Amino acid sequence: MTGIKKFFTLFILLLGLLIVYKLLTQGYLLLGLVATCLWALTTVIFLIKGAFPYRFMYPGLLTFFLFMVIPILFTIYISFTNLGTGHLLNLARVQEILLSEKHTLENTPSYNFYLYPQTNDLYLIHVYNEDEHEHYLGQFDINKENKSVNLKPVPRPEFVNPPLTRGDVFKNFDSLNSIDFLVPDRPSVKIASTNYMASIVNRYEVKENDKILDTITQTLYWPDFTSGYYTDGKENIAPGFYVNVGFSNFLKLFTNKSMKKPFAKVITWTMLWSCCSVLLTFCLGIFLALFVNSKYFKGKFIYRILIIIPYSIPFFISVLIFKGLYNKDYGIINDIVAYFFNYKIDWLGNALWAKISCLLVNLWLGFPYMFLITTGILQSIPNSVYEAAAMDGAGKFLTFRKITLPLVMSAVAPLLVGSFAFNLNNFVGIYLLTAGGPPMMEASTPVGETDILISYTYRLAFEGGRGQDFGMASAIALIIFIIIAILTLINFKLSGMLNDKR
Incomplete structure (x- = not known):
């Protein structure tokens, strides 16, 4: 064993x-x-x-x-790279692709051919050009590495056995395509398709220091590690390769005019979205918890069940339902608004109303969590504390401000920081409802008025109208990572996890 x-x-x-x-x-x-x-x-x-x-x-x-x-x-x-559309490969892979590119020599004859199977893996090839009345025969072993096969001119031959079908030729195409067929007094030819041959050569040849030569134009290209292309100083060859661009992606976010303003709007809305989501859900959650936990309130069990229903429904289903409710033409919310005010609101098409819609949906989905948390905290506060406050003459508002709220905040503060971090990355809540829209007209990148950093990152990486930009998306993802890391440290500090004493 x-x-x-x-x-x-x-x-x-x-x-x-x-x-x-x-x-x-x-x-x-x-x-x-x-x-x-x-x-x-x-x-x-x-x-x-x-x-x-x-x-x-x-x-x-x-x-x-x-x-x-x-x-x-x-x-x-x-x-720190320019990885994206047009620059998805490394230099070695791009060079390999360019060196495998073929082209047909001009002013050279082309031929048709048939392959006839012989014995012991031998094949007889019949190459012909009917216009020139040329016929050639050659023999080779398909299982051996044949660098070249000599063709001999013959009169028009007759064959008893049928040739290979084009499907059978295709199965062996890779092996056949590597063979040079030598035609007497003519340039050599290669098999270009399942029944066609021509004088095909590699377009590019490798030179020293990763340079390549275009055999058609005799132009020398070299790798430009600034643009990520092979270039001759005037034109570039596609595809490009990814290169290190230093802090260029980060600088674009803060200095490029076409990106600076949209990015500033996105990061401002992201912070506003996260803060408002936490504040609104906490306020509504603690209000309902105080209301339901009142000793004068009847039917607490039933109301607690009703309040946590939004929390029990799958998140994405709730968002998609609200997307239908917010529909400008057919949504029930606009039907009600139009009945009373004879006006329909473009909930998802107008920048302001789209943001309000996102916050309202997130409020609906998030307040049950805060309700559950604050309910548990409120029930853990001894009644003797409130009795002592009442004996000292404190009213309900003063009792809430001086006793209830501080005790609740001391327990819930780390959770609020965690909720802020969650909403900072709440991709589903934004993307399913508005998909980041409506679009920012002045932006040069795919970004909308309700995009937060995480959805902006996704759209840069996968939905760019002018191509994918993984480098820029990763730069934004790194910024998000730094923000979340800072919030995590704050959370640890508030919860006492960084203290040496246990």
């Missing part, structure tokens, strides 16, 4: 080493570096006896690295 374990461990380590090698040789340096660290950690834990206790922590550490550390590192890395 011990031998099997050692063999399995050795196999896993060798597999990990192979993955590291593949990543590094393919140009994925960041992923290769992370994979190297994981491979080294695995080697130490499973091969060194002194590290035996860490084997029990290994699954948790591995999961933490794979699903937390690696995405964060990758996002940070991408935020």
